[in-house]
Amino acid sequence: MYAVNVRDHFMIAHSFRGAVFGPAQRLHGATYVVDLELRRPELDADGIVVDIGLATETLRAVLAELNFRNLDEDPAFGGRNTTTEFMARVIFDRIAARIAGGALGPHAGGLTQMRVALHESHVAWAAYEGALPAVAA
Amino acid sequence: MYAVNVRDHFMIAHSFRGAVFGPAQRLHGATYVVDLELRRPELDADGIVVDIGLATETLRAVLAELNFRNLDEDPAFGGRNTTTEFMARVIFDRIAARIAGGALGPHAGGLTQMRVALHESHVAWAAYEGALPAVAA
Amino acid sequence: MYAVNVRDHFMIAHSFRGAVFGPAQRLHGATYVVDLELRRPELDADGIVVDIGLATETLRAVLAELNFRNLDEDPAFGGRNTTTEFMARVIFDRIAARIAGGALGPHAGGLTQMRVALHESHVAWAAYEGALPAVAA
Amino acid sequence: MYAVNVRDHFMIAHSFRGAVFGPAQRLHGATYVVDLELRRPELDADGIVVDIGLATETLRAVLAELNFRNLDEDPAFGGRNTTTEFMARVIFDRIAARIAGGALGPHAGGLTQMRVALHESHVAWAAYEGALPAVAA
Amino acid sequence: MYAVNVRDHFMIAHSFRGAVFGPAQRLHGATYVVDLELRRPELDADGIVVDIGLATETLRAVLAELNFRNLDEDPAFGGRNTTTEFMARVIFDRIAARIAGGALGPHAGGLTQMRVALHESHVAWAAYEGALPAVAA
Amino acid sequence: MYAVNVRDHFMIAHSFRGAVFGPAQRLHGATYVVDLELRRPELDADGIVVDIGLATETLRAVLAELNFRNLDEDPAFGGRNTTTEFMARVIFDRIAARIAGGALGPHAGGLTQMRVALHESHVAWAAYEGALPAVAA
Numbered sequence: 014m015y016a017v018n019v020r021d022h023f024m025i026a027h028s029f030r031g032a033v034f035g036p037a038q039r040l041h042g043a044t045y046v047v048d049l050e051l052r053r054p055e056l057d058a059d060g061i062v063v064d065i066g067l068a069t070e071t072l073r074a075v076l077a078e079l080n081f082r083n084l085d086e087d088p089a090f091g092g093r094n095t096t097t098e099f100m101a102r103v104i105f106d107r108i109a110a111r112i113a114g115g116a117l118g119p120h121a122g123g124l125t126q127m128r129v130a131l132h133e134s135h136v137a138w139a140a141y142e143g144a145l146p147a148v149a150a
Numbered sequence: 151m152y153a154v155n156v157r158d159h160f161m162i163a164h165s166f167r168g169a170v171f172g173p174a175q176r177l178h179g180a181t182y183v184v185d186l187e188l189r190r191p192e193l194d195a196d197g198i199v200v201d202i203g204l205a206t207e208t209l210r211a212v213l214a215e216l217n218f219r220n221l222d223e224d225p226a227f228g229g230r231n232t233t234t235e236f237m238a239r240v241i242f243d244r245i246a247a248r249i250a251g252g253a254l255g256p257h258a259g260g261l262t263q264m265r266v267a268l269h270e271s272h273v274a275w276a277a278y279e280g281a282l283p284a285v286a287a
Numbered sequence: 288m289y290a291v292n293v294r295d296h297f298m299i300a301h302s303f304r305g306a307v308f309g310p311a312q313r314l315h316g317a318t319y320v321v322d323l324e325l326r327r328p329e330l331d332a333d334g335i336v337v338d339i340g341l342a343t344e345t346l347r348a349v350l351a352e353l354n355f356r357n358l359d360e361d362p363a364f365g366g367r368n369t370t371t372e373f374m375a376r377v378i379f380d381r382i383a384a385r386i387a388g389g390a391l392g393p394h395a396g397g398l399t400q401m402r403v404a405l406h407e408s409h410v411a412w413a414a415y416e417g418a419l420p421a422v423a424a
Numbered sequence: 425m426y427a428v429n430v431r432d433h434f435m436i437a438h439s440f441r442g443a444v445f446g447p448a449q450r451l452h453g454a455t456y457v458v459d460l461e462l463r464r465p466e467l468d469a470d471g472i473v474v475d476i477g478l479a480t481e482t483l484r485a486v487l488a489e490l491n492f493r494n495l496d497e498d499p500a501f502g503g504r505n506t507t508t509e510f511m512a513r514v515i516f517d518r519i520a521a522r523i524a525g526g527a528l529g530p531h532a533g534g535l536t537q538m539r540v541a542l543h544e545s546h547v548a549w550a551a552y553e554g555a556l557p558a559v560a561a
Numbered sequence: 562m563y564a565v566n567v568r569d570h571f572m573i574a575h576s577f578r579g580a581v582f583g584p585a586q587r588l589h590g591a592t593y594v595v596d597l598e599l600r601r602p603e604l605d606a607d608g609i610v611v612d613i614g615l616a617t618e619t620l621r622a623v624l625a626e627l628n629f630r631n632l633d634e635d636p637a638f639g640g641r642n643t644t645t646e647f648m649a650r651v652i653f654d655r656i657a658a659r660i661a662g663g664a665l666g667p668h669a670g671g672l673t674q675m676r677v678a679l680h681e682s683h684v685a686w687a688a689y690e691g692a693l694p695a696v697a698a
Numbered sequence: 699m700y701a702v703n704v705r706d707h708f709m710i711a712h713s714f715r716g717a718v719f720g721p722a723q724r725l726h727g728a729t730y731v732v733d734l735e736l737r738r739p740e741l742d743a744d745g746i747v748v749d750i751g752l753a754t755e756t757l758r759a760v761l762a763e764l765n766f767r768n769l770d771e772d773p774a775f776g777g778r779n780t781t782t783e784f785m786a787r788v789i790f791d792r793i794a795a796r797i798a799g800g801a802l803g804p805h806a807g808g809l810t811q812m813r814v815a816l817h818e819s820h821v822a823w824a825a826y827e828g829a830l831p832a833v834a835a
Contacts, residue, residue, distance in 0.1 A: 453590010
């Protein structure tokens, strides 16, 4: 299995609900350094997993929807806790939708798995990974 | 699959037996920077993989049993070589036992996999990963 | 010149005022990974720059005053922009005051310089450094 | 499953063919920081995954075949694009051949999986991983 | 003294002349991860060292002149060895010229020092630092 | 001012004497990842700060005197606490002596400053820096 990873970041405010979160129930924020990893069993005709330029642009576009915002006020999250692991899934789903829409180009149909990891500090990170649905070439 | 990772470290002395270890047969030591990664297929009702505070405390408690010690004198290892990969398994087993004992709280029953990685320098690390036994909620 | 550095982090929400900040004028947030570096020309009688335990505790105590908060609502900042470089200075001054108050123990009078660096992402950091006033032993 | 990882690097020139590569069609170059990860389900009699000295030497020997060269002129690649993911596979195959030839010593038959990752910058990496064929002890 | 640092990277081919370079006399290449650090004794009226957006753009523009190129063919270097430390100085001088030309905005006159560091691998880097000439506001 | 840095590591056992060290008074150990930084105001005729091959060999030779040892039994330290900052100075002095002896080649006389930093974990490091005595070319 081959993999390619690109990295970017975004910065948000949010708060959590539930005693398990302790002082993180207060309004605070985070920098998330995001790793987007795309996998496929064989390379395409150009010898690549994915057009790294398109992968970088797609990641940036998805993060731009979140960057410099207060996630508590984003109706997309409907009052759910926007934890690091939850946001990894949100970004996974949004990138998967863009891939299905053709954002990664004509050869992206060969991609079979994706992983999104969010580093929130030098001592903690969270991730979501899963299969990518087959895309008609 | 979701994952959350927390990081801590410990510092020990030890020596190895066997020609394969060369000069590491002498008494020396290491700093191990430890990554504890916990995985589950679905988030709990709070939107988390695990109570990150409890995960951090549990890792710290297990490392405190080892920190600032000469592993050659620890009867728990019975004269076995306390290599980086061996210690990854030791820490895996001790954390698994604490999880089974309830250390990670009432929702930890949903955890299905764990990985413990020990970074011994900027050029070498070792890890052990495996399934977590199902825990009654 | 000798130096010792300890690292910790804190997570806050804030917003900025001024066109130069672009979208960062919106309420957002950041994780700051903080490096506290203390310097002195000669080691003390124990062979150290500083009691690293006390340095770690002092850094933690100062960051705890800021952690998991919205800096826009902290009267200490009086409506000023809490930029990364501004916060580096705030933390410098608060640690300097604690050192003057004896927080780093009886030998800390030998410390002559301090640097506080805040890493806000994998591509940006800011710092403030300066002399420490002489402290009566 | 146990894993051990060693790290080294090499520096090459190359160019790519195909519009997807944009300005990287020009002759340029890269530093690749390489992680070689070896896995096995059980430790050997010495308590290790692999002789880390032999693993380091084997990685160095394979990278020495590539280091400080223009990959465009290496007949081994026959005009194919020497992308990061392609080179990860090249290095995987060359190390697998050396393992089959006994380079990692008499206990390396227990190794079952390998992963080779090439970090090309602070924001991008690629990898290839797969099973290792069973080796007669 | 305050400092702000931004990071970017570029990828080049080159070769060196002189026996001291050993195998690096062959055509090869490198990824350089570049840290641009700007310093000033006092913050400006917005509470910043520099407009971080303009600093990032300026660094990117200077690196774009070099990125994806064979430095051996760049007449700007007149056959000199484009070592890591030499390139740190080249980038320092080009950014200093852009600052003098107003690239960092109206408050950049307060900048007094600059440092450019090029990381060429996980085990080596080089840097050039020096004073910035006073700029009329 | 120009600088070049090379990195290596060593692994030792030791213990400390004095209540300030708490549990580190027990026999334990550490991995030290070492950065050796050499500085000079002008490049030499080859366009370099130092022959990076010789710098790497010299660092390795000095660390080999310490690697895989129990520092408590090394008569060179005469019962002194081998703290991270103390060891940074030991390595500084040993490298300075080798430079004076010609280990870095005929152009090393232009080196004016040196810094040795020892990283003991992901959250702590210490360093010693100072002037290099002028060396006859």
